[in-house]
Amino acid sequence: MSIHSKKSSPLFSAFKIVLKILAIICWVIALFFCIVSFALISENVPAFLVGLLIFSLPCAFIGCVLWHFSSDKKKKNRTGITEKQYDRQQSEKIIGNTADSSKESSVLNQIQRSDNQSMQSKGKAMVMPRADTLNNQVNYQVDSTFIDAAKTADCAVVDTETTGLGKGSRLLDIGIVLIENERITATFSQLTNPGTANTSGAAAVNHITQDMLYGQPAPSQVLVPVLEAIKGLPLMGHNLAYDISIINNEANLAGIAKLQPSQIYDTMDLSKEMFPDASSHTLASLLDRLGVKEPEQHRALSDALQTWQAYQLLCKMDAPRAETVEERQRSKQRGKAKTNDVMRARYLSGKSSEPVNEKPEGVQLEAHAGENLSGSALYQDVLRKYPRGSYFWVTLSRDFIQSGKYKDYPTVFVYLDGEGIGFLGARLMAKHWGQIPDGSVVALAHTSNCADETQPYKARVELPAAHEPVDLTAYMKVYSNEL
Template sequence: MKKRKGGWLKAIAVVVGIGLFIASPGLAIVLAIACFILVRIVARFTKRKAKSNGPSRKSAKTSAAEQHKLYLPDDYVALDTETTGLSSATDRIIEIGAVRIRNRQITDRFSALINPGLSLGPHITDLTGITDEMLDGQPAISTVLPDFYDWLGNDPVVGHNIKFDLGFFAAESERIKLNAPKPVYYDTLHLSRTQFPEERHHRLVDLIQRFGIAEVEEHRALSDAIQTYQCFEWLRTYIESNALRPKKSRKRRPRKSEDSYQRRARADYINSHDCEPRNYQPEGRLIADVRDCGGVDVSRRGDYQELFARYGKGTWLWVVVTRGYTPNGKDAGLPTIEVWADGEYAGFLTQLQASRYFLHVPEEGGVTQAHIRQDNKSGRYRMRVELPPAHEEIDLLSYMVEQS
């Protein structure tokens, strides 16, 4: 039986209390009440102090380690898909790649090409390297998907923007009347955002470059699944090693925007110069009055010099802007804003600019103005398209997936 500390003190207090009560009952009652109140006050103060101090450093470390152990599994499947587009309602899966992880090591692989029953768009072939000829003769999704689900079993899954892949699995399963599993999942995109909130971009290619895993994302399902597994394990190590370190949050420096004076000066310039477009206004929704817009440079990637030269330096013209995909470069295949002049492709916005103006472009496209400029030194032409004031930057890929 455990001994209670201070028992002899309590015994002496009881004897003294009885003596006081016999000698002077009134005084004894007053002292008893005062002692009771004092004891309650001390007890409450002690309890608050203990609560504010929290658990010991050792117990906190053990708790944090246990939580991370439970949160990030050692056994799972990392997966990725390649598809004909971004909409699970209208597009199809053309490749599934996955690796089985046991005790944080790859033990098995799954890889399959799938005939979607339709032709691939050129941007998908450019992005993935998969061609219609490669898919000709490959099994249909109704054959591959049951085999993949059997191989997957009840494992939790890891993916980058995993909801995109799960959304396609659900849609394809519904089409072939197959019950899709609903596994526990972990998203490296979400983990990266929570651990590195100061970073603007969290694509798979950003993670593999930031973590020193690779320089290039191949956009093939199996290789992307392996890189996702590597990113997941890197993030696990980072989280566990930083569990007790308070993160210093870096606030983004606010982006400069035009003030009212600049907008008025721009409107005055438009009114006082010959900014009348030299071509016919195409049909479509007019995005905004050019006087309320701001000029945004079209990406320099691509050779549109012959087209721009036809209009000439200083020319204003009507253009159509649409939601599309980056045709080349490191951002190939990612959503962007395309520009069309009199039916001819005139370029696209960089990922940074597109993330600031994408929501201003209707899904069916819109009409605005642009003007041609010429560099005095190189003589090269450039186009500047007029768009409404920039909105807050968005993650274009996540936005497109959420809208699908």
């Protein structure tokens, strides 16, 4: 499945017109021989057959072949679809509502609406980027290496990160990988500052903070040279219709020409073709089925590179295959982890996700699952030091549960500014066993954003994605007298 589709040119268009004219001439000649043959049928039957078979049919066949090569292919195949098909598909698709991602999209959209409603009810506005950072790079230029590589590229792999999944979402990050002769020839990556804040739901997935957007160019400043560079190139992506819709929305706001690819290659469509019974067709699930164990980073350039990697591996598959039980289980776990990433944004409700205290020294844990701490009710004085919904740095220390049903089970105690605020219960610890190393460990935590001040503060700590529960009986503190 090669992708050596070049940009269209006037010479190529003229060549297609010539082919069509030749095809018409062949059909006229075939029709002429048919008329002559029918005129002779009453006098000489063999003459009719000779004229029809030897002259008419070959000319008609040659005309069909010439017409076929002069027209765009309309049959969908594993290498791509035509622009007309793409336009129809894009108009029919509900952005972000594909079969395998509808639940995740629904959660994101619900949280985004919840954030907006919460802010409106409280009379608070979203934290906006500083106005002086919106047009601070008026003379933004794309590296000449990328522009030169685009002139001879066969395809551009595109990915974006945005402020949400619904209509009106704005561009935050764009990544492009240029391909020529099946090789990567150049890459492009740029954060953009659209002048609107990243929603808490989207930030929980792409981890793009407002501080990262300060000083970045506006989307229009980036898209003007970028779209000109890749104009006319076939495009590749994963759920590409969404990325193109975001780019074209920004182009429409900026009053510049929209992105109109001559052909598209969607690895999500290929995933559905090669893994028809798969429970999920997200990029992470597809890579897992293809044997790639690198985690999806949800940043534009890294996702574009992984999309190209997935495409290459899909090209090597001889036939579709079924999803294994293990792959389905891992896909389900990734879905839960992503949902946890999004759901923990509910605690922010439009507030800043920047930690309110200084980060301690230590190894920082990945934040993929917010887990409730046990015993928080005993540490209200410590938690009330910061407003509800605040994010803060905490330190973690391995120990054993001191009392209760799970006494002497291994656990992790959590400390805020040196004072305890709770610990992981035995059931949660079983899902995160082995993820917290010895020594100084640092993680993010936050309190729930409850409007009722009479309710106690509830703390959650951000941990790596949960795994299948482990039986901790063998790790109990049975030697307490020796310690």
